[in-house]
Amino acid sequence: MKQEKLPEPYRPLDAGSLQSYLASLPGVATLLGGDPCAWSIDEVGDGNLNLVFKVRGVSGGVAVKQALPYVRLVGESWPLPLSRSHYEYLALTEQGRLVPDLVPEIFHHDESLAVIVMELLEPHIILRRGMIEARRYESFAEHISTFMARTLYFTSDMALRADRKKALIGSFAGNTALCKITEDLIFTEPYMIAANNRWTSPHLDDLAAEFRDDNEIKGAVSRLKLKFMSSPEALIHGDLHTGSVMVTAADTRVIDPEFAFMGPMGFDVGAMIGNFLLNYFAQEGHQDRPGARNEYREWVLQTTVQMWSEFERKFLDLWRCNPMGDAFPRELFADTASEPQLSAERSRYMRNLFIDTLGFAAAKMIRRILGLAHNIDFEWIKDHTVRATCEARALRLARHMMVEAASFDSIAAVTDSARAMREWRPKFS
Amino acid sequence: MKQEKLPEPYRPLDAGSLQSYLASLPGVATLLGGDPCAWSIDEVGDGNLNLVFKVRGVSGGVAVKQALPYVRLVGESWPLPLSRSHYEYLALTEQGRLVPDLVPEIFHHDESLAVIVMELLEPHIILRRGMIEARRYESFAEHISTFMARTLYFTSDMALRADRKKALIGSFAGNTALCKITEDLIFTEPYMIAANNRWTSPHLDDLAAEFRDDNEIKGAVSRLKLKFMSSPEALIHGDLHTGSVMVTAADTRVIDPEFAFMGPMGFDVGAMIGNFLLNYFAQEGHQDRPGARNEYREWVLQTTVQMWSEFERKFLDLWRCNPMGDAFPRELFADTASEPQLSAERSRYMRNLFIDTLGFAAAKMIRRILGLAHNIDFEWIKDHTVRATCEARALRLARHMMVEAASFDSIAAVTDSARAMREWRPKFS
Numbered sequence: 001m002k003q004e005k006l007p008e009p010y011r012p013l014d015a016g017s018l019q020s021y022l023a024s025l026p027g028v029a030t031l032l033g034g035d036p037c038a039w040s041i042d043e044v045g046d047g048n049l050n051l052v053f054k055v056r057g058v059s060g061g062v063a064v065k066q067a068l069p070y071v072r073l074v075g076e077s078w079p080l081p082l083s084r085s086h087y088e089y090l091a092l093t094e095q096g097r098l099v100p101d102l103v104p105e106i107f108h109h110d111e112s113l114a115v116i117v118m119e120l121l122e123p124h125i126i127l128r129r130g131m132i133e134a135r136r137y138e139s140f141a142e143h144i145s146t147f148m149a150r151t152l153y154f155t156s157d158m159a160l161r162a163d164r165k166k167a168l169i170g171s172f173a174g175n176t177a178l179c180k181i182t183e184d185l186i187f188t189e190p191y192m193i194a195a196n197n198r199w200t201s202p203h204l205d206d207l208a209a210e211f212r213d214d215n216e217i218k219g220a221v222s223r224l225k226l227k228f229m230s231s232p233e234a235l236i237h238g239d240l241h242t243g244s245v246m247v248t249a250a251d252t253r254v255i256d257p258e259f260a261f262m263g264p265m266g267f268d269v270g271a272m273i274g275n276f277l278l279n280y281f282a283q284e285g286h287q288d289r290p291g292a293r294n295e296y297r298e299w300v301l302q303t304t305v306q307m308w309s310e311f312e313r314k315f316l317d318l319w320r321c322n323p324m325g326d327a328f329p330r331e332l333f334a335d336t337a338s339e340p341q342l343s344a345e346r347s348r349y350m351r352n353l354f355i356d357t358l359g360f361a362a363a364k365m366i367r368r369i370l371g372l373a374h375n376i377d378f379e380w381i382k383d384h385t386v387r388a389t390c391e392a393r394a395l396r397l398a399r400h401m402m403v404e405a406a407s408f409d410s411i412a413a414v415t416d417s418a419r420a421m422r423e424w425r426p427k428f429s
Numbered sequence: 430m431k432q433e434k435l436p437e438p439y440r441p442l443d444a445g446s447l448q449s450y451l452a453s454l455p456g457v458a459t460l461l462g463g464d465p466c467a468w469s470i471d472e473v474g475d476g477n478l479n480l481v482f483k484v485r486g487v488s489g490g491v492a493v494k495q496a497l498p499y500v501r502l503v504g505e506s507w508p509l510p511l512s513r514s515h516y517e518y519l520a521l522t523e524q525g526r527l528v529p530d531l532v533p534e535i536f537h538h539d540e541s542l543a544v545i546v547m548e549l550l551e552p553h554i555i556l557r558r559g560m561i562e563a564r565r566y567e568s569f570a571e572h573i574s575t576f577m578a579r580t581l582y583f584t585s586d587m588a589l590r591a592d593r594k595k596a597l598i599g600s601f602a603g604n605t606a607l608c609k610i611t612e613d614l615i616f617t618e619p620y621m622i623a624a625n626n627r628w629t630s631p632h633l634d635d636l637a638a639e640f641r642d643d644n645e646i647k648g649a650v651s652r653l654k655l656k657f658m659s660s661p662e663a664l665i666h667g668d669l670h671t672g673s674v675m676v677t678a679a680d681t682r683v684i685d686p687e688f689a690f691m692g693p694m695g696f697d698v699g700a701m702i703g704n705f706l707l708n709y710f711a712q713e714g715h716q717d718r719p720g721a722r723n724e725y726r727e728w729v730l731q732t733t734v735q736m737w738s739e740f741e742r743k744f745l746d747l748w749r750c751n752p753m754g755d756a757f758p759r760e761l762f763a764d765t766a767s768e769p770q771l772s773a774e775r776s777r778y779m780r781n782l783f784i785d786t787l788g789f790a791a792a793k794m795i796r797r798i799l800g801l802a803h804n805i806d807f808e809w810i811k812d813h814t815v816r817a818t819c820e821a822r823a824l825r826l827a828r829h830m831m832v833e834a835a836s837f838d839s840i841a842a843v844t845d846s847a848r849a850m851r852e853w854r855p856k857f858s
Contacts, residue, residue, distance in 0.1 A: 162612055169599075174595070179591060179595070180591055188761060192760055192763075218761055218770060222774060225756060232598075232661065233659055329617055329651075332621055332647055345651060
C-alpha cells in the first residue's frame, strides 16, 4: 500500500496537546468549563483504528476521536488514510439530521487533524458487552429499527431526487480504503488461505477447510461482494455491529460510521442481525450453570425478530408517507387503480432486501469466526471446546442463510433455524 | 429549472469565431492546412442538443461539437448544463483507450467553451439512415459487439480494482442533468399524461391510454428506472441507438457519449437491440412494393441475434482472460475444483444481463413511439395507418419483453416473437 502524505498540521494528539487544542475552541471550552488545566483527559484506547479520548471538565465532558494514519491494532505497516475522519463526519452529519436522538451530538470537526469532538456518552456501555452480560435492552429494537429505517429510506432513490442521490454517491466515492477492508476481510479472505485468518484451532480446522473448498458458498459470497461494490442504494453505516452501538436501559446511540458509503441497505440490517445471532450462539459459553442463559437467549432471538419486523414496518411507512424521490415516482402511481401495484412493488422490494439481509448477515457471521477480526462474544469463552461448539453452530446456520437465503420466508424462520441448530453437537477431531 | 451561470469565456461559436479559434490551435491548424481563410466551415445543425460544424482545409478536415446552454431542439426555455461536454470528453477518452478504432479520434477539448474538436468522419453516414435505405452493414455486428464488450467489461468490477471503479463512479456522478432526461423521458413520461408525449394520433390513442393504465408495465418500468439510477455496473454510453453510430460498409464509429455515466450494462445493449427491432417493424413502411424489404428485414433480425451472441461471447472471453478486478476475484477461484462454479457464476451473470437488456430495449422502444423523441424509422413513413400499424406491433412486442423478460430463453426467441408479431393486424378506431 502507498504511504499517504500527511497534511501539514497533522500530528497525533496526546493529553497535553489535546488540552491546548480544546482550550482553543471557544464552544468546547465553555462546554467543559473551568480551567483547562483541571480537565481530566483519558485515552481509552479500545479502538482498533483510532485514538479515543474522554475529556471531563467542571461543567461537562466530550469524547474526542482522532484517526491515525495506520491501523492502530496492527501498526504503521498497515497504512489507512486520515480521510476516513472526513467520511465519518459526513455520515454523522447526515445521521444527525435524520435520527438526532440516536447518534452522538457533534461539537467540532477538524479535517486536517482528522479529529471529531463529540458528546461524551455516559453511563452508556457498548451493546456487545451488555449482551455478553445478559443485560436486556427493551427499547433497543425500537431504536435501532428507527435508525435503520430512517437513515436508509431517506438516502434512497425513493426519497431523494436523482441529482441529490448522485451527489451523495459522489461525496462518499472516495472512501475506498475503508470499503476495501470490508471487501477483503469480509467477502474474500475467510474463503481462502490468507495470513490474516484465524479460528479456534484445532477444533475448527476441518470446518475452515470445508468453507475454503465450498464452491456454492464461494459463488454466493462473490455475488454479495459484487452487490456491496456496485449497489449505491442508500447511505449505509458500513459497520453496524453490536460493537458500534452504545446503550443504557433507555438510550441508544450508534457510533463510528467511518465505513459509511453509498451501498446496499441489506449490509447494515444484516450486520445487526448477524451479530445478534452470533451473540445467541455465544450465550452457552457465558452461563455460570446449565440453562442459566435460556431466557436471555430467547430475548436475543425475539429482539432479532423485532428488529427486522419493526424495520420493515417503519421503512414501508416512510415510503408510503414520503414518496418524494425519483424511483417509483408518485405521479406514475397517482390514481387509485395503481395503488395495489405500488403496494406489490414495495413488498417485492422488501422481500429482495430481506434476502440481501440474510446473505450479508451470514457473511458478517462467518468473517467473525474464520477471518481476522473476531467478536468478544466468542473470544471471551475460555473453554475452547465450548467456544468451538458455539462457533460451529453459527457457521452452519450462516452457510444455510447465505447459500439458501430465499428458502427463508420470514425472520421467524431464521430464528427457528437458530434454535434448531443448538441441537447440533459438532464433533471435533 | 435553474439557469446555469455560464463560465466567463463561453460564447456560442459561429463560422467566423470558430475559424480564428481553430487557427489558434497549432495541431488542428496543421491538420487542416493552408490559409485559415480558405477553410470551409459548415454548421450541419442536425443535433438535438448541440452545434456541430464540419471544417475542411487543404490537408484534412475536423468536426467540431459545441454544447449550448440549452436543448437546441426546444430552445432557451429548457436549460441544459455545458458540463455535458466535459463528460462526453471523459467518455470518449476512456473509449478511445479501449476501442480506438470504433470512436472518432479526439484532437482538442476546451472545457470552458464546451468544445470538442474531433476527426471528421467521411464518407460515413448515420446507421439509422442507412438502415432506412435498406443498406447492409456486414461488419456492424462484429464491430458493435466489440465496442459493447470491451467498454462495458473493462470498466466493470470484474476488470477493475475497487478504488479505480469508485473513482470512475465519482468522475461521472455529476452528469445528473443528462441522466435526468433519460429518467424522465424514457422511464416515466410515456406511462403518464405528460405535455412532452406524442404519438401517431388518433390511431394509437387507445394503445397509449392502455399503457398509461397498465399496472404491470408501470411496475416493470419503475424497477428498470431504479436499476438505471442505482446500478453503476460499468461506464455506459447512455444513448447507444442507431442514431449514435456512423458507418461505412467497412467502418463503424460510435459518437455522442454525452449521456455517459456509471450505469447498468443492459441499458447500452438494450438500446442497440431495441433500435434494431424498431427498424425491423418500420421496414414495411419503407418498401416500394409488397415484399421488397423481406430479405432486408431478415438481415435486421439476424444482425440483432448476432449482436447479442457476439457480445456475450466476447464479454465472457474478456472475463476469462482478464480477471484483474475485485469482483469474483481470481484468488478465490484459483483451484481447478472451483472452475465449474466460476463458470456457472458467469452464466448466471450473463443471463441476468440478458433479462436487463430486454427490459431496457423495451423501454427504449416504447419511448420512441409514445414519448417525446421519435425515430425517423417511423417518422418518415408517410401513410399514418401503415406507420401506426408498425408502431403498434413494436409496442406490443416491447410490452411482452418488459413484463415477461424472463420468459425469453434466448435472443432468437425474441426475434421469433418479432417475426410472429408481424402477423398481427391491429385495428384502429
